[in-house]
Structures are given as C-alpha cells and as structure tokens.
Amino acid sequence: MALSRLAARKDVAISNSCFRFLANRLSSNLSQPSSSPISPPPLSLLANQNQSDTSVRRRIMDSILSNQAQIGSKPYQSGSFVLGPDQDRLQSIRNMIGFPISSSESMELERIINAHKVFDEMPQRNEKREDEMYCMPTYNQLLFNERKPKKRSSRTRALEGCPQKAGVCVRVFTRAPKKPNSAQRKLAKVRLSNGKDTFAYIPGEGHNLQEHSIVLIRGGRVPDLPGVKFHCIRGVKDLMGLPNRRQGRSKYGAEKPK
Structure with missing residues (x-):
C-alpha cells in the first residue's frame, strides 16, 4: 500500500487512509478473477460491471465515505490500540464491500491508526512563521518504529x-x-x-x-x-x-x- 512519506499538516484524516486502503484492495480483486466462491459485492456498489476500475473505485469510495459515521474512529484506552471494538467497523466494511478482510490487513489498519494517533498528539504548526523549520516523522518511522515512553531508572x-x-x-x-x-x-x-x-x-x-x-x-x-x-x-x-x-x-x- 502506497503511503505518503511526509505529512504536511497535522490534520491528516486516518479514515481516508483506511478507506483508500480498502478501495485499492477491492479494485485489485475486481481486476483479477478468483477461483474461490466469494459472494459478489452489492448491486449498489457495482451496478455496471463494464465500468472502468477508476469509476468503480470512485463509487466504492463514495459508498464508504457516506457510511463514515457507522465506521468512524473510536476513543483509545491507555495509549494502546484496542482491536476488539474495531471488529464492528471491520464487519460493517465486510458487509458493505462484499468480501472478507484478512487478519493481516486488519493489522495493517491497526498500524495506520496508531501512526495517525501520534500525529494527533503533535503540536500544531505555526502558520505565521514561515521561516520556522517544522519537522515531522515519516510514515515509515511511525509504522515500523513506534514511539516508546522514556524509561526512568530507579535509584534504589x-x-x-x-x-x-x-x-x-x-x-x-x-x-x-x-x-x-x-x-x-x-x-x-x-x-x-x-x-x-x-x-x-x-x-x-x-x-x-x-x-x-x-x-x-x-x-x-x-x-x-x-x-x-x-x-x-x-x-x-x-x-x-x-x-x-x-x-x-x-x-x-x-x-x-x-
């Protein structure tokens, strides 16, 4: 999955990243025939099978974004990502797009949401001072090297x-x-x-x-x-x-x- 290496602003929408990830996967699955019996997507998403991949992806994104309130972000507990409540979101996405999501892809969604949580905690950029250098971590740094709290050594x-x-x-x-x-x-x-x-x-x-x-x-x-x-x-x-x-x-x- 292609991710941007630099985030120019703090207000990056993680939901769009997750939805883009699911839409890309759906479009790739539609272009490749599958031998396993999988239930077809809903007719509301794929009414016209002769459409191009770009139009199909656009229709899927519109359908997912229209139901964003159903699968929106949820609060986190004690700094750790809780996958239990988010199974409801994944199940709703499965029902919406018509095919299951593997566990590896759910872990990918988890890593993306953890990265977005770090962006939420970062200070807002000062737009008035354009000469100020504003450095932010890349997506790869946040996905593969998560931030860990500094350990304080005991004196006793x-x-x-x-x-x-x-x-x-x-x-x-x-x-x-x-x-x-x-x-x-x-x-x-x-x-x-x-x-x-x-x-x-x-x-x-x-x-x-x-x-x-x-x-x-x-x-x-x-x-x-x-x-x-x-x-x-x-x-x-x-x-x-x-x-x-x-x-x-x-x-x-x-x-x-x-």
Missing part, C-alpha cells in the same frame, strides 16, 4: 520496589565527604534480606551499631558521599534513636519530651 534498585528493607551490618566505618565539607560521615555496609550489599548512611550524632547489628534502611542519597543512596532508620531494630532531639524527631526516632 536494591530495595526492589519496597519502601524499607531490613539487613545485617557487615561493616561500620567512616568516610570523608566531598569538598568543601570535611566532617566524617558514619556509614554501614548492610547485607539486605534479598542478599544484596549496600552502603547506608547513619544520620545523627552518635550511634550504637556494630558488626552483626540488624537495621532497617530506606531510600535517600547523601549529596556529599558518592555512591551512598540509602539511610538507616533510627529508633528501629538495633539502631537507637537520638535522646535529646527536639526538631524532626520522627526522622531520628526521638521520643516526645515529657
């Missing part, structure tokens, strides 16, 4: 989608931060319950962690420590909370003063 892959995860301290140590900071940061190498080893920052002043202590970690990077993407939760498991904390007590496991 070790948690495997969990908000917190428990683990055992393998080593407790300190590390110097990046410039201009200079205070030593307390870190713990934690082996999580899923078997992955991570480095977690111990917030607050003072801690009681040692080797084989059980802690609960959460996601949260430390800006001046490269590679540290987790925080130890204070006041949970073996890590004690801060006794004299007055602000942000929930983050440090501090009790409310009496």
Whole structure:
C-alpha cells in the first residue's frame, strides 16, 4: 500500500487512509478473477460491471465515505490500540464491500491508526512563521518504529520496589565527604534480606551499631558521599534513636519530651 512519506499538516484524516486502503484492495480483486466462491459485492456498489476500475473505485469510495459515521474512529484506552471494538467497523466494511478482510490487513489498519494517533498528539504548526523549520516523522518511522515512553531508572534498585528493607551490618566505618565539607560521615555496609550489599548512611550524632547489628534502611542519597543512596532508620531494630532531639524527631526516632 502506497503511503505518503511526509505529512504536511497535522490534520491528516486516518479514515481516508483506511478507506483508500480498502478501495485499492477491492479494485485489485475486481481486476483479477478468483477461483474461490466469494459472494459478489452489492448491486449498489457495482451496478455496471463494464465500468472502468477508476469509476468503480470512485463509487466504492463514495459508498464508504457516506457510511463514515457507522465506521468512524473510536476513543483509545491507555495509549494502546484496542482491536476488539474495531471488529464492528471491520464487519460493517465486510458487509458493505462484499468480501472478507484478512487478519493481516486488519493489522495493517491497526498500524495506520496508531501512526495517525501520534500525529494527533503533535503540536500544531505555526502558520505565521514561515521561516520556522517544522519537522515531522515519516510514515515509515511511525509504522515500523513506534514511539516508546522514556524509561526512568530507579535509584534504589536494591530495595526492589519496597519502601524499607531490613539487613545485617557487615561493616561500620567512616568516610570523608566531598569538598568543601570535611566532617566524617558514619556509614554501614548492610547485607539486605534479598542478599544484596549496600552502603547506608547513619544520620545523627552518635550511634550504637556494630558488626552483626540488624537495621532497617530506606531510600535517600547523601549529596556529599558518592555512591551512598540509602539511610538507616533510627529508633528501629538495633539502631537507637537520638535522646535529646527536639526538631524532626520522627526522622531520628526521638521520643516526645515529657
């Protein structure tokens, strides 16, 4: 099927593309005799068998376009093409033109409609600025290389989608931060319950962690420590909370003063 490689405007009618595809197929089938018993097209479409292919195609297009309300476009769901509701459209086209449509051709219609959906989502061209370069994807780019949403990589892959995860301290140590900071940061190498080893920052002043202590970690990077993407939760498991904390007590496991 011949498709235009460039769409000059956004308002390309997908229904005309689908109807042109069906009309071309019908005209090619009429010109080639078929051995299989197929029900003839309706008399309203082919009243005169001696007409040329051009006139036959024009009559078919007029008949299909007159019933465009019956087989018009339908809303899409969650960005994916749903073939179920469109079977009604294909069935009405079958009844109208008098021969069945194969599954491969229905997939071709699906690809055309997906391409048109991308054109609908593109911004409108600014007609006032003629010097502005307006680039649009070709039909082949949309049909064979569909647009996919950009995948965002997770920063806390070790948690495997969990908000917190428990683990055992393998080593407790300190590390110097990046410039201009200079205070030593307390870190713990934690082996999580899923078997992955991570480095977690111990917030607050003072801690009681040692080797084989059980802690609960959460996601949260430390800006001046490269590679540290987790925080130890204070006041949970073996890590004690801060006794004299007055602000942000929930983050440090501090009790409310009496």
